[in-house]
Amino acid sequence: MRPGRGTAIATALLLVALAVAGCGLGPGAEVGSVSLTVTKEFGAEPVLEDSLKANESDTVMRVLEGSAKIETRYGGGYVKSIEGVSETSRGGDPYDWFFFVDGVESPVGAAEYPLKGGERIWWDFRDWKETNHVSAVVGSWPAPFTSGYEGEPHPVAVECEGGGVTSACEEVEAALEGEGVKLARRATPAAIRVLVGPWAALRSDPAAAQLEAGPATSGVYAKLEARGGGYALVGLDPDGAAAKRFGPDAGLLAATRKLEGPPVWVVTGTTAAGVQAAAGMLDGEDLRDHYAVASEGGTVVPLPVR
Numbered sequence: 001m002r003p004g005r006g007t008a009i010a011t012a013l014l015l016v017a018l019a020v021a022g023c024g025l026g027p028g029a030e031v032g033s034v035s036l037t038v039t040k041e042f043g044a045e046p047v048l049e050d051s052l053k054a055n056e057s058d059t060v061m062r063v064l065e066g067s068a069k070i071e072t073r074y075g076g077g078y079v080k081s082i083e084g085v086s087e088t089s090r091g092g093d094p095y096d097w098f099f100f101v102d103g104v105e106s107p108v109g110a111a112e113y114p115l116k117g118g119e120r121i122w123w124d125f126r127d128w129k130e131t132n133h134v135s136a137v138v139g140s141w142p143a144p145f146t147s148g149y150e151g152e153p154h155p156v157a158v159e160c161e162g163g164g165v166t167s168a169c170e171e172v173e174a175a176l177e178g179e180g181v182k183l184a185r186r187a188t189p190a191a192i193r194v195l196v197g198p199w200a201a202l203r204s205d206p207a208a209a210q211l212e213a214g215p216a217t218s219g220v221y222a223k224l225e226a227r228g229g230g231y232a233l234v235g236l237d238p239d240g241a242a243a244k245r246f247g248p249d250a251g252l253l254a255a256t257r258k259l260e261g262p263p264v265w266v267v268t269g270t271t272a273a274g275v276q277a278a279a280g281m282l283d284g285e286d287l288r289d290h291y292a293v294a295s296e297g298g299t300v301v302p303l304p305v306r
Contacts, residue, residue, distance in 0.1 A: 028056035032117025036067050038082055040125040042221075042238065042304055043139055043289035047083055047125075054115045060099060061110035063121060077111045085125050093129040093239070100124075102143035103255065104150065104263055105135050105219075116151050119143075122289070130240035134219035134291060136255035136263040141287040142179035144192055144263055154262055157187035158194045162201030164272035168279040169196045172267055175282040189261075196267045198275055199224045199231045207258035208266050215240050220254040220292050221304030224270070231270045235294055235305040243305035246296050251278030254292035254303070 034054045038047040050067040064070055064079070071081035079097045080087055087096045099110060100122045106113050120140040136144075148154045156176065160169035172194055173183060187193050195202050202208045203224065210218035212225075214236070221236040233252055235244035251269040258264070267278045277295040280286075286293060292303040 028058075030054070030117075031056050031058075031115065034058075034063055034115055034117065034119045034121060036063055036121045036123075037289060038064075038068060038123045039289055040085060041306065042126050042291050042302070043122075043124055044302065044306060046289070047085065054117055054119075056114075058115045059111055060101065060106070060113040060115065060121055063115065064110065064123065077109045079110060079123075082123060082125070090127070093127045095125060095127055096132070097123055097125050098128070098132075098134070100137055100140065102147045102149050103137050103140035104144055104257075105133070107150065107260075114151065118147055120147070127238040130214075130221075130236075130238065131216045131219060134215075135257035136219065136265075137291045138253055138255050138265065138287045138293065139290045141282070141284050142176075142181070145176055145181045146179055149192070149263065155184040155188060155191040156181050156194070157184045157191045158196060159187060161195065161197035162272075162275075165197050165275050168267065168272070168275045171276070171279040172196050172282055175279075192262045192264075194265045194267060196275065196279065198272060199233075199268050199270055202266060202268050203231075205264070207256055207261065207264040208268075210256055210258065211254065211266065215304075218254075218256045220256055222252055222254065222292060222294065224252075224268075233270060233274070233294065235301060235303055237306065238304045244294075244301065246294060249273040249277065250294055250296040251275060251281065252292070252294050253278045253281045253287070 031054050036050045068082050073080045101119050120143045145156050158173050215221050223234045224231045233246040233250050234242050237243040248271050251274045255263050255265045269275045269278055281293055281295050286300045290302045294301040
């Protein structure tokens with residue numbers, strides 16, 4: 001072999017490898033980029049983050065395999081371990097891997113979830129003693145408003161209820177429009193709704209009302225409890241036990257779903273000041289990788305309380 005030929009061949013092979021790496025992971029036409037976030041403990045501990053180009057044959061599982069060292073079970077349809085973090089029991093509490101796409105819990109397994117491009121995929125390793133079903137989270141903002149969910153676009157509607165919340169409603173609408181969301185004039189059955197108002201005014205909504213029942217029903221590690229003729233916001237720990245009782249001007253920003261209906265975001269508090277505090281958290285810095293958040297005295301408290 002002539003001098004330099006080996007180097008030329010190696011360079012050519014490297015260029016081919018880089019070209020392949022720049023394409024999607026599976027066969028088919030490229031559909032766009034997707035983002036991948038992997039965390040532990042309800043988003044509190046980062047594991048990895050990546051952005052990849054996806055092809056029309058790619059799935060959530062294939063994207064994960066392309067970025068992380070994983071182990072699977074049941075014929076490759078169930079994730080057992082990511083980067084050495086494996087399903088286990090800690091102190092008697094069960095731990096496992098769960099994933100969301102665009103802030104919504106998937107109705108199918110990762111190997112069966114096709115990608116269309118633009119999705120935000122979030123895997124989290126957490127305690128599921130209290131619930132193994134968290135239907136929606138706020139930590140992938142501005143999804144699902146900018147992207148829809150389960151591969152389909154959906155209208156977005158802001159519903160303001162109760163007195164003294166005009167400013168909070170305007171702040172919520174401005175935050176959504178700032179992300180390029182075109183708001184619907186009124187909610188339809190297919191709309192992703194954002195409810196803004198004091199809890200006394202929102203609790204009659206069937207989706208929002210689940211927050212009074214706790215995480216096993218709502219998927220939200222907070223409760224609004226009747227107290228002294230009004231309501232009080234209580235932050236819960238991963239076991240569903242009361243961990244922090246908030247003052248009257250605290251705000252709550254959470255997401256849930258009623259059965260298989262569209263996600264419903266709740267921007268609330270027990271007072272108008274609390275609603276305003278909740279509205280002020282509607283940005284990526286405060287919401288990133290959190291299941292839900294509360295605000296008191298200008299401090300953001302991720303939920304569950306740990």
